Amino acid sequence: LSTASAASSRIGDLVDVDSGVISRDIFVNEQIHKLELEHLFPRAWLFVGHASQVPNPGDFFSSWMGSDPVLMTRATNGDVYVLLNSCRHRGMRVCRYDEGNTMQFTCPYHAWSYSMDGSLVDVPGDLHGVPHMKSAYHGRLEKDKWGLVRCPRVHNYKGLIFASWDEDAPAFLDYVGDFRFWLDNLADAFDGRAGETEVFRGVLKWRIRSNWKFVSENFLGDTYHGASTHASVEAVGIGPGGRGNRRHGERQNQGGFSKGRMKTSFRLGHGASDNLDYEIPYPEFAEPDLTEYFERAWDVRAEKLRAEGRALGGRGPATLFPNMSFAAGFPRSILVAHPISATETEVWRWFLVDKDAPDFVRDWLREYYMRYGGPAGMTEQDDMENWDYATQASLGVVARRYPYNYQQGLGEERLSDLDGAVHSDHAIAGEVNARAFYRRWAEFVDNMSWPELMNVAAVDDRVAKIMERASEVEA
Ligand code: FES
Numbered sequence: 001l002s003t004a005s006a007a008s009s010r011i012g013d014l015v016d017v018d019s020g021v022i023s024r025d026i027f028v029n030e031q032i033h034k035l036e037l038e039h040l041f042p043r044a045w046l047f048v049g050h051a052s053q054v055p056n057p058g059d060f061f062s063s064w065m066g067s068d069p070v071l072m073t074r075a076t077n078g079d080v081y082v083l084l085n086s087c088r089h090r091g092m093r094v095c096r097y098d099e100g101n102t103m104q105f106t107c108p109y110h111a112w113s114y115s116m117d118g119s120l121v122d123v124p125g126d127l128h129g130v131p132h133m134k135s136a137y138h139g140r141l142e143k144d145k146w147g148l149v150r151c152p153r154v155h156n157y158k159g160l161i162f163a164s165w166d167e168d169a170p171a172f173l174d175y176v177g178d179f180r181f182w183l184d185n186l187a188d189a190f191d192g193r194a195g196e197t198e199v200f201r202g203v204l205k206w207r208i209r210s211n212w213k214f215v216s217e218n219f220l221g222d223t224y225h226g227a228s229t230h231a232s233v234e235a236v237g238i239g240p241g242g243r244g245n246r247r248h249g250e251r252q253n254q255g256g257f258s259k260g261r262m263k264t265s266f267r268l269g270h271g272a273s274d275n276l277d278y279e280i281p282y283p284e285f286a287e288p289d290l291t292e293y294f295e296r297a298w299d300v301r302a303e304k305l306r307a308e309g310r311a312l313g314g315r316g317p318a319t320l321f322p323n324m325s326f327a328a329g330f331p332r333s334i335l336v337a338h339p340i341s342a343t344e345t346e347v348w349r350w351f352l353v354d355k356d357a358p359d360f361v362r363d364w365l366r367e368y369y370m371r372y373g374g375p376a377g378m379t380e381q382d383d384m385e386n387w388d389y390a391t392q393a394s395l396g397v398v399a400r401r402y403p404y405n406y407q408q409g410l411g412e413e414r415l416s417d418l419d420g421a422v423h424s425d426h427a428i429a430g431e432v433n434a435r436a437f438y439r440r441w442a443e444f445v446d447n448m449s450w451p452e453l454m455n456v457a458a459v460d461d462r463v464a465k466i467m468e469r470a471s472e473v474e475a
C-alpha cells in the first residue's frame, strides 16, 4: 500500500488475520498512524494513572491520552478528574509539571485560572491589579462555558484510573469483560485485599524509535521471544524467566508453568499469556523473611479465591487494549505505550506495591524493579533493541512490500470458559492473541461504531469460525 492511498483504503485489508498476514504499513505509515490517533485513541478506554498518585485535594499528575495531554487531579470534593491540559483561551499547556500539588492551574500565557475540577475560576488582572474579567471582558465572559475540557468518562477500578473521551463508549466493566481477573491480580494486595496497592516511587519514562503496537503485542502474548531475546540473562541464570539459581536470590517457582503458558485473547482485543490455574506466583527468595511474608500473604489470597470459586492464576504479562500492558501478581508493574508518531513511542512504567508492605519488602522490590524493568533494566533493553531495529528495517520501500507473519498456532485455538475468550495452549507458540488484537485494532481504525464493536453475536460467530477451522486442522 502506498502512502498516498493509505487513508482511502480499508484498514482491514491490511490486516488479514484469518491467513495470519499483516502489512508492515500499520507499523510505519504516518497516515495510518493519524487514523489511529483519530479513530482509536479518542474512543477507547485508556489508562491515565493511579489514584494513589493524587491522594490529597490539589494533587495532580500529568499524563497523555493518545495525542492529547491530560491532567489527572484530585479536587476539593475528593473526586478524581481527568482534564485536557490545554487552556481554553489560546491552548497553552496550563500545567507543565509532571506531578505536584496546587490550589489552581494558572495559565502561563494570560493567566486564566482553573480549579482542580477544571472550572474557570478567575481571569486575573494586570500588574496594576485591575481585574481583567471586568476591564477586558466587561464581566461578560461566560466562565461556566470556558473551563478546561473535562474527560466525560472516568472509571476508578481499584485505584487504576481509566478514561475515555467518548460519551458513547460502553461502561468500563463491559469494555474489559472477564479480562478483569488480570486487572484484579494487578490491583489487589498480594493477600487479595481489593485495591490495597499503591504506586511505588516515580514513573519511568523513555522514548523508543518504534511503533507503540510493538509494545502492546509483546506483552499480550509474545512469550516466544524470551528464549532468544533474553538469552543472555537466562544464560547466566538471572533472567525473570528464572531457569536455575540466580545471583540475586530470587528463583522463579516453575511448578506453576507445568502446563505451559496458555494464551487468552478476548473479544475486545485484550490478551494475556499465562494460565489461570497455577499455584504459586512468587519466586523463592534467599531471604527467609521475604519467603515468610509472601507465603503468608499468598495463603490468605489462595483461600479467598478458592472460596469465591476463582482461579488462582492470571498473572500476565497482559495488555488491556489498546496500549496498557502490565505484569500482575508478582511483580506488579504497568507499562503504557504512548504514541508519538508511527515510528516513535514514549513508554511509561509504573510499579505497584501493597500499601502496607513493610520496608524490607519495598527495598527488595525496588531493587528487583530497577534490575529488570525500564530503560536501564536488564531485560527491557533487549526488547527495545529488537523493536528499534525491526522498525528501521521495515521502513524501506522494498521491505514494505512484504507483510509480517502471524500464522503461529493458526487453527489450534480452543474455546475458553471465560466470556468471549479463546485460548491457545502452547507453551510458547501461538499468536492467537496478536491476531485478535490486530483485528480489533483494524475495526477501531476503520471507525466501526460501538454497537458493531460490541456486537457479541458477531464476535461469537467469528469465534465459532475459528473453532471450526481448528477442528478441520485437527481432522
Ligand atoms: Fe491561557 Fe491565554 S492561553 S490565558
Ligand code: FE
Binding pocket: 225, 226, 229, 230, 379, 383
Ligand atoms: Fe521481553
